[in-house]
Amino acid sequence: MERAPSAPTLARRAREEDYERYLLSLFAPASAQPHLWSLLCFAVEIARIPEIVSQEMVGLIRLAWWRERLDEAYAGQPLPTHDILHGIAAFLRACNPPRAWFDAMITARQEQLGRTEWESFDVFERFARDTAGSLAALMSYAVARDEAAATRAADIGTAYGMLGLVRATPAALQRGVFLLPEIGHVYRAHPEALPAASREVSARIRACAEELLRESVAYDAVTRRLQLLGRLWCRRLARAGDDAFHTRLQMPLPFLPMRLWLGR
Secondary structure, eight states: OOOOOOHHHHHHHHHHHOHHHHHHHTTSOTTTHHHHHHHHHHHHHHHHHHHHOSSHHHHHHHHHHHHHHHHHHHTTOOOOSOHHHHHHHHHHHHHOOOTHHHHHHHHHHHHHTTOOBOOSHHHHHHHHIIIIIHHHHHHHHHHHOOHHHHHHHHHHHHHHHHHHHHHTHHHHHHTTOBOSTTOHHHHHHOGGGHHHHHHHHHHHHHHHHHHHHHHOOOOSHHHHHHHHHHHHHHHHHHHTTTOTTOGGGGSOOTTHHHHHHHTO
């Protein structure tokens, strides 16, 4: 008999590893919250793979494992013991979401293996859409079970994901990874030009995120708060002078639970 997922375990892990999006889950109906925690934990689990594996083949094997387990979960087959996997399986049984969003997330992480830079803005935006955008779509679907609304939520998730990549730039650079697009060649040729180049790229990312957030309509409580989160981080980035290395971007947003509750 398939073991039920541990909702408290998933909630605790989601809170520890993706606090902002965990807060969003608290505005969902109680019946949808375990699905959201499972999705957040799944996203964290596969996002970590490109960062921790020393060989690309090992990462491909781990991501292939998830793709195969999703095949089994969608087919209703028995699954190995794994809290996140069983949480995802419960989500599939309850909501039957489109498979494409899961596949996009896994494929994006496969393409990330061994990558040290995003060569163009288009590649960067597509990565944010396939990861954070697909996650937002799945979260919206878990709440509203409306594919059209979830597709629109992907735009909001993309904006939030792009801003998250800006915020993660300093830590990634310590690993030799350029998360901002089109700056790797600048750094290699003229390291002293990196601050100015990164500000220019960050400003372009913020403008793109602001446009996505402005033109998108949120149809459920979780996506509305995600849209607010994106707007708050756009403001923070603007106040930091579009400097991806500004310490302000590493600080949490103040009074965030209350601001999400008030909607501003």
